[in-house]
Amino acid sequence: MISGLRQTLYYCLQPLLLIAAVGIWYTNPTFELTYLYVVLGVQLVLGVIEHYLPARSEWVIRARQKSINVVLVFFLIIIALTLTAVYVEWLAAPLAAFRNAAGFDIWPHHWPILAQLLLVFFASEFVWYWMHRTEHRWTLIWRLSGHGAHHSFKKLNALNFGLNHPLEYFFILLPSILVELVFGIGVAAAGASVLTVTQTSIVHSNINLNSKAIGWLFTTNRYHICHHSADLNESNTNYGCSAIVWDRVFGTFLDTSISDAGTGPTEPGLWQKFLMPIKEPEDTSIAPGSL
Ligand SMILES: [Zn+2]
Numbered sequence: 001m002i003s004g005l006r007q008t009l010y011y012c013l014q015p016l017l018l019i020a021a022v023g024i025w026y027t028n029p030t031f032e033l034t035y036l037y038v039v040l041g042v043q044l045v046l047g048v049i050e051h052y053l054p055a056r057s058e059w060v061i062r063a064r065q066k067s068i069n070v071v072l073v074f075f076l077i078i079i080a081l082t083l084t085a086v087y088v089e090w091l092a093a094p095l096a097a098f099r100n101a102a103g104f105d106i107w108p109h110h111w112p113i114l115a116q117l118l119l120v121f122f123a124s125e126f127v128w129y130w131m132h133r134t135e136h137r138w139t140l141i142w143r144l145s146g147h148g149a150h151h152s153f154k155k156l157n158a159l160n161f162g163l164n165h166p167l168e169y170f171f172i173l174l175p176s177i178l179v180e181l182v183f184g185i186g187v188a189a190a191g192a193s194v195l196t197v198t199q200t201s202i203v204h205s206n207i208n209l210n211s212k213a214i215g216w217l218f219t220t221n222r223y224h225i226c227h228h229s230a231d232l233n234e235s236n237t238n239y240g241c242s243a244i245v246w247d248r249v250f251g252t253f254l255d256t257s258i259s260d261a262g263t264g265p266t267e268p269g270l271w272q273k274f275l276m277p278i279k280e281p282e283d284t285s286i287a288p289g290s291l
Helices: 002-027 034-052 063-102 113-137 139-145 147-151 166-172 174-183 188-203 221-227 245-250 270-274
Strands: none
Touching: 002 034, 002 113, 002 188, 034 063, 034 188, 063 166, 063 174, 113 139, 113 147, 113 166, 113 174, 113 188, 113 245, 139 147, 139 166, 147 166, 166 174, 174 188, 188 221
């Protein structure tokens, strides 16, 4: 019974969650609360499965720590939504003026909406790939973004999608907002953000999932957990947090099972994580130049 359930989840969970999330958005593409409902629904499904059928039992976290993480993610989502509004306020008018002045009106608005969604998804992931790769290869950007805080967790689960340093939201949000506003995309961009948040939740989850077929274009938790390795050579791979195709194109793809996650042998406390842009823990082994 349990092995049959594990097998079904192994093959079906990721594709079903992606189809369900995009399908819910597709029924009413302009409904603004879809993003938050999808975050809640996906986290509940993954959280329950991680609790009863974890891939690594040693990564199951206690209820108290889980509750703290839920509260942190709640406030970090509020920060992300506020910053999104600020970015749009700052950038929408100048980028629309640039598009009009340059005659840069090339977005295929006549395409089916789902084809537009995939186009904006992979275009945004292309920008994020290079931004994320820069965070890992350039000490200044590693520190400014506080990206080490996201990597510092020794136990990963679906909630880690939102456990980023507040400063990092200045970086994380920019690729999709720039692509949306430079091209004047419209409603398909909202669908892409629903697909992205579903993917980033799945790829941090502590559940046994299949990586074949789906893992040619979309990343999986096997590939992304590899990026969270405490070994610098394993960590400097798989920069795509939703799509994996750009790692395959640019030669940073790695498929291996890691033994240890985090920035080093120990996990810093919450306050230490917050201070990582100005002071890194001494045992950090995956910061740029750690070799
Ligand atoms: Zn990273």
